[in-house]
Amino acid sequence: MKSIEAFLEKNEDFNIKLVEGNTTYIIDRLRMHQLHFCLTTLDYLDEDMESILLQSNRHSLLIKKGHNLNKDQAVDLSTLSSQRLIYSEGLFKLDSFLKNNNLNFKNVVSVETIGTAVRLVKKGLGIAVLPKIYASNYTDDEVESLDIKQELNGPDLYLSYMKSRHLTLVIEDFMNRVEEELKE
Secondary structure, X not given: OHHHHHHHHHOXXXXXXXXXXXXXXXXXXXHOOOOOOEEEOOOOOOOOEEEEEEEOXXXXXXXXXXXXXXXXXXXXXXXXOOOEEXXXXXXXXHHHHHHHOOOOOOEEEEEOOHHHHHHHHHOOOOEEEEEHHHHXXXXXXXXXXXXXXXXOEOOOEEEEEEOOOOOOHHHHHHXXXXXXXXXX
């Protein structure tokens, strides 16, 4: 995001601590005022919290470089039944998506993290369906991300914060920049 880069350039003496964890952990820390704001895949509708949609998300296919798929067009998952499918089980309900779209694969390997899915793809152990925002961040010299024809959306990315929390001017400025960037 441009706003993060602009924030860092404008506030060179400002230290940032990124905290990672599951959504419940992060939201609990936000509610206890241990975090100024957080990035989540859930829109919180609580009266005391505000969530700003940063990016809607579609899924894409992560493959090992050199795979024989045509990289110039969206991939139809129904043509990949001979492949081993890898996915991170915490991201979306793939089982129902596969069933509803009558999609079958050689094997389906469910892993706990996106990082594990990416490592398995790099080793040539299968293909992975991942949210595009994550898949594009993991693309390197060993893997590449392709669009898929099937409509598989989510999880979206939100910036969430406590409405009643007094934020420093620096953080308020950042939040305003994010909202301005989204309007563009």
